[in-house]
Amino acid sequence: MKDISSRRRFLAAGLVLPASAFASNSRLALMEGNPMKLSSSAPPGLQYRTLGKTRLRVTTVGFGCMLTSDPSVIERAVDLGINYYDSARVYQGGNNERMVGGALKSRRKSIILSSKSGATKKEGALENLNTSLKELGTDYLDIWYLHAKSHESEITDEWLEAQRLAKKEGKIRFSGLSTHGGHTSIIPAVVRHCNEIDVLLTSYNFTMEPVIEALLESADKAGLGIVGMKVMAGGFRKAKPGEKLYDTLKREGALLAALKWVIKNPHVHTTIPSITDMDQLDENLRAMTAPFNKNDEKTLMAQLEFIRPLYCRMCGECTGACPKGLPVADVLRFLTYSEGYGQFPLGREQFLELPNEVQQVRCNLCPTCSVECPHGVNVAERLTRAQEVFAC
């Protein structure tokens, strides 16, 4: 853990440039209730949602600039009407922000722009912000994220103070936090800080455990703007031949289906798929005009079928009850913490808080299980798995 945070601190520090002053303060409010530009010049076929309490109107498909190497793709995306663009201080050693800034130079006023800082100290974060502004060629960011956090302890007073100062100085309009993992811990924490944090940027895709749905809903209800990333489950950069995910994604239209799957969730306001070329841009645009349908579901089914028996979605619709008093849904949730989110300590800690006699129950000793899941979770098998990993 120490190494990880150190790494981020080092990366952030190594990219810091001298702060500079910014004179211009022109703003365009792409806000709900101020639909100028949008209603008059928005190209047809685009879908908009309001980004939570920011009231920003965003296209449901945005643009993740991390891997984009040619500015022409960004320029074309703006012309086609995509209005949300995301970069980070650390991307491509700082070169990404410069490229994005160059591409958006004449288009800044018509788009919503975000960047991120991995710094943990106030001074470092504000220095990062000044550098981001300089490299992006703008005097303000619409959203500034604390980058890649997965524990509440990482939402520090120092960082919140940096956000407050940046807002006060007009360098950012809204504050955000990005997370790739530890959702069950960090999203409720962001909800608790929703008076100080405006936007949640989170990984979200069809391969994730259903518990994420409830977390996003709670964040949306708290007024947070919600931005989805890793919406294509890492695509082929992550999936490898021979893996089930690879087989799913190589089906024609699978990546588009994956994006459509994400934006069908009304609690997700926009998305930032990494876009590297014009073809992908064109394909992603189609996600806004053609809703997720049966064919898309079929395309993704192999992976969904793979996940379904594994993860409890905590819907409370399980039939029957354990005669030995095992709180079935809870134990399945603990297993999701461990295997779905990589938080074994959290799962085990909660398991060990169960009454001792319940901890001693061994489901593999029962000939049949009296609890059934309407969504196909293999209850007995998963409970046995939980007992194997936690009760030792």
Added chain:
Amino acid sequence: MLAILVFVLLSGFTVASAAPAPDCSLVPGWQQQGPSRSYDADNLFEYMDGNAEGYLVYQFVNMHGVTCQCGDDILLIDVSEMADPELAYGIFGANRDVRQPPEKIGMAGQVLPRRATFAKDKFYVEIGASPDKNHSAALRAFVSALDKRIEGQTSPPEAIGWFPKKDLVSDSVRMVPESVLGLRLLKRGYVGQYDFGKAFLVSETTPEAASQTIAKLKERIGQTTPARVGDEAFTGTDKYLFGVCVFRKGRVVAGVANLKPGRDGIAEATGFASQIP
């Protein structure tokens, strides 16, 4: 017989070895802090969360790292293995400080006050330093030691040298791991920035494959005019690439794009083609 077996085993071990593990004792006075770390493509996000894809796009294989301490100074040293030297050169180029010139360290490198990077063979080395001060002496010492430890290719990819020097923005030729010029059909190659616009180069596996790429490019651009450059060529205009002149020479597809008004794309492309063997 035993000697042969030992030789084969040792050779096999050498060939199979992954990224050379960095070692704090490479420079006297430095001590390792905490355990060594290793990551592969499946778990790099645990270390590089938020930036892992920036490595995966260069076909990252694995990474070995250590944290070294000397007094209050701390260095994070990480050595990443990419799929091939071209990709190692590519990730170096993508992450280097483009306002500072690269140095001749391995294939290319840079030593800055708080950060040093270089690519050698299929390895990409990064060293970050803390606290905030000039660490270039320590960084250079570790870079030198690691450069000696890593064996293999020290010359940049050959294609870099094919870009004409005239009007080239200094050290601007970079490797692009996918979608050169933002076009998926130009899978992997190089782009250089010129006073007149851009030049690009993509090597296909065969002349026939290159010819097919030319045909697809023509189709994408729409109205084109044949030109006499290399084995086949055309000029055209694209809304985002502006004026272009694309040619094929053997299995190489190359050309110029984003031409500034008044610049002769055919002349620039002809000069480029003459550099390609």
